[in-house]
Amino acid sequence: xxxxxxxxxxxxxxxxxxxxxxxxxxxxxxxxxxxxxxxxxxxxxxxxxxxxxxxxxxxxxxxxxxxxxxxxxxxxxxxxxxxxxxxxxxxxxxxxxxxxxxxxxxxxxxxxxxxxxxxxxxxxxxxxxxxxxxxxxxxxxxxxxxxxxxxxxxxxxxxxxxxxxxxxxxxxxxxxxxxxxxxxxxxxxxxxxxxxxxxxxxxxxxxxxxxxxxxxxxxxxxxxxxxxxxxxxxxxxxxxxxxxxxxxxxxxxxx
DNA sequence: ATGGCTTCATAGTGAAGA
Numbered sequence: 001x002x003x004x005x006x007x008x009x010x011x012x013x014x015x016x017x018x019x020x021x022x023x024x025x026x027x028x029x030x031x032x033x034x035x036x037x038x039x040x041x042x043x044x045x046x047x048x049x050x051x052x053x054x055x056x057x058x059x060x061x062x063x064x065x066x067x068x069x070x071x072x073x074x075x076x077x078x079x080x081x082x083x084x085x086x087x088x089x090x091x092x093x094x095x096x097x098x099x100x101x102x103x104x105x106x107x108x109x110x111x112x113x114x115x116x117x118x119x120x121x122x123x124x125x126x127x128x129x130x131x132x133x134x135x136x137x138x139x140x141x142x143x144x145x146x147x148x149x150x151x152x153x154x155x156x157x158x159x160x161x162x163x164x165x166x167x168x169x170x171x172x173x174x175x176x177x178x179x180x181x182x183x184x185x186x187x188x189x190x191x192x193x194x195x196x197x198x199x200x201x202x203x204x205x206x207x208x209x210x211x212x213x214x215x216x217x218x219x220x221x222x223x224x225x226x227x228x229x230x231x232x233x234x235x236x237x238x239x240x241x242x243x244x245x246x247x248x249x250x251x252x253x254x255x
Numbered sequence: 256a257t258g259g260c261t262t263c264a265t266a267g268t269g270a271a272g273a
Contacts (some may be wrong), residue, residue: 009272010262034272036263061263062271107273110257115271166273199273202260215273223270245261245273 001096002027004234005143005216007104007199009248010067011035012242015043017237019050025234027250028070031097031102031143032106042066057091057151064088065102065144066232069095084123090126092133098135098224098253101130103144108165116165119147124176131181134221142183142219145246148175150185154214158194166215183219186251187231199246207238217222227254 004027008014011032035042035058039135042056053072057079058064065088067073073093080090088103103126108119113150136138146172152158161167187196197212206212220228231251237243 001258013262034262107271109271109273145273203257206260213273242261 001098001255002250003029003100003141003143003218003253004248004250005031005033005145005217005218006248007033007041007145007244009034009036009074009244009246010092011043011064011240012041015046017240017243019046021237021248022050022052025250029073029098029100030068031049031100032066032068033064033102033145034062035066036061037064041063043167055091055093057088059088060176062087065091065104066101067093067100069093071095073100076154080122080125080129081198082129083122085122089153090121092109094137097139099133099140101133101140101142101144102147103142103255105145105147107147108171109243111163111165111168112125120170123171125187127174127177127181130183132177134181135165139220140221140222141224141251142178143219143249144217145215146175146217147215148172149215150175150217150244153194154197156197156211156213161213166213178219181194182222184222186218186220186225186228187214187233187249189228190231198249202245216246216249218249220251220253226252228252231255
């Protein structure tokens with residue numbers, strides 16, 4: 001079972017890249033973030049022609065999440081039930097006996113902003129909800145753009161980023177709170193190259209200079225940890241014309 | 256140097272992303 005998560009930063013712009021990538025990579029379940037499309041605009045037919053059923057929850061301009069699977073996922077749930085929110089950031093579904101939770105964590109903008117407080121409140125609600133979900137679904141994976149670099153090795157210059165949004169202590173504590181539920185960062189279950197990142201600023205040639213952060217993650221419950229076989233970040237799309245600023249993360253579980 | 260680039264939006268002294 002190959003799981004993937006990708007912040008596409010506009011599905012409208014990235015659809016051709018996504019369809020090529022699906023054909024090449026053949027993942028079994030894909031979580032997308034920042035689709036930036038209302039549900040009426042979602043390219044369900046194009047993706048079905050590419051061999052994937054889609055569940056989606058979007059809005060125009062910002063946010064929006066989707067779950068692509070070979071067979072339609074069941075028991076679709078949207079948003080955090082304990083956190084009323086106009087922003088469309090969560091979609092969960094069941095596929096092949098696995099509960100797949102797609103999330104797009106708020107960015108936070110700066111640690112001084114209201115958006116940062118919203119991010120921390122949102123993460124607190126996420127943790128509360130996931131604690132319940134894990135009891136219901138022991139075989140659970142959380143995939144998405146967490147907008148948090150959990151450790152120093154996940155930041156190209158930890159001194160520069162100390163205390164900044166995406167790497168501040170409260171955000172990293174919130175991430176650790178998710179791990180304390182019994183979730184594992186599947187990428188770190190395996191040996192990885194140094195300077196493994198999933199996001200690079202569009203500006204200043206950050207990708208070419210390898211100035212990135214690892215903020216996209218695939219967390220797996222303890223029941224899935226034992227069957228995790230590999231995990232990697234796929235940078236093959238970052239060199240294309242009009243790339244997303246995020247690279248896909250891929251984790252493979254034994255069948 | 257609080258910018259740099261990209262997207263979606265509107266025609267803003269743009270907003271927001273990360």
